[in-house]
Amino acid sequence: MADSFDDFLPEALRFRSPAPLIDIGANLTHESFNRDLEAVLQRARAANVTKLIVTGTDLEHAEQAVELARRYPGLYATAGVHPHDASHWNASMARDMAALHKEPEVVAVGECGLDFNRNFSSPQAQERAFEAQLGLAAESGLPLFLHERDAGKRMQQMLHAWRDDISQAVVHCFTADRATLYGYLDLDLHIGLTGWLCDERRGHHLRELVGAIPLERLMLETDCPYLLPRNLPAKLKGRRHEPALLPWIGREIAHWHGIGEARLAEATTATATAFFRLPHTDSEGLQHG
Structure with missing residues (x-):
């Protein structure tokens, strides 16, 4: 039986942002959301x-x-091929992706990019698929939703070659070092931050970098169901991350940026609204079920 809207999150995890937030990276097609997606969306709205x-x-x-995105107001979609799956890229897929990019629900090309950490697809296959999707972004005019792991230098080289042809791009779930961050900012890119910053084992270095990201370049995301923040004030059964926990990530980032939660929420929401060309009115947001 699915958990109800009210009883899934412990009281200590029922956060509410002081200003509206946009989660720019939610993997809601993951099978873990099949049983209770409407309750997940209700909890997000409550937060x-x-x-x-x-x-x-x-x-x-x-x-x-x-x-x-067609079924639920306030949801929008990206369409791309992750570097892990780059070996599957072919002409048919390119045509299907180009068709999807014409759909009004699609607001970005991606998730695409380079991942030289795990190399589930070869670097050559990754570069071929990424190059093709850079072309689709240039053709469609849509912004890019990028993935990069241990490939910052090559990613920057490829983006530099296309920078005049693509509109905007966000490096989602940024986890790299200061030099890589500055390289992306020099290319006039946006940066997405997740609960990785809340991980004292792997994400501690990001806390020193947050203040270097201008608010007009910064966006927030959960990357749910992955990257559940490790420093939550209560245990979460199942350990599945969800959008309702985004205010906790915002609180952490605001702290390390040296600003208030409300200011961070207002700024990152304004940035995401402009980047993805979303409606400005809250009437276009998540609705209560």
Whole structure:
């Protein structure tokens, strides 16, 4: 039986942002959301997370993301092929992706990029698929939703070659070092931060970098169901991350940025609204079920 809207999150994890938030990276097509998606969206709304960008990481999940965006007001989709799946890229997929990019629910090309950490697809296959998707972004005029791991130098080289042809790009779930961050900012890119910053084992270095990211370049995301913050004040059964916990990430980032929660929420929401060209009115946000 699915958990109800009210009883899934412990009281200590029922956060509410002082200003509306946008989660720019929610993997809501993941099977863990199949049983209670409407309750997940209700909890997000209760937390004042008013819009969600549903990540499409391959053709199947991009199509599912578009369907969710059609069904639920306040949801939008990205459409791309993750570097892990780059070996599957072919001409047919390129045509299908180009068609998806014409759908009004799709607000970015991606998730695409380079991942030389795990190399589930070869670096050569990753670069080929990424180059093709840079071309699709230039053709469609849509912004890019980027993934990069241990490939900052090569990513910057490829983006530099295309920078005059693409509109905007966000490096989602940024986890790299200061030099890589500055390289992306020099390319006039946006940066997405997640609960990785809340991980004292792996994300501690990000706390010193937060203040270097201008607010007009910064956006927030959960990357749910992954990257559950490790420093939450209570245990979460199942350990599945969800958008309702985004205010906790915002609180942490605001602290390390040296500003108030409300200011961070207002700034990052304004940045995401402009970047993804979303409606400005809250009437276009998540609705109560």
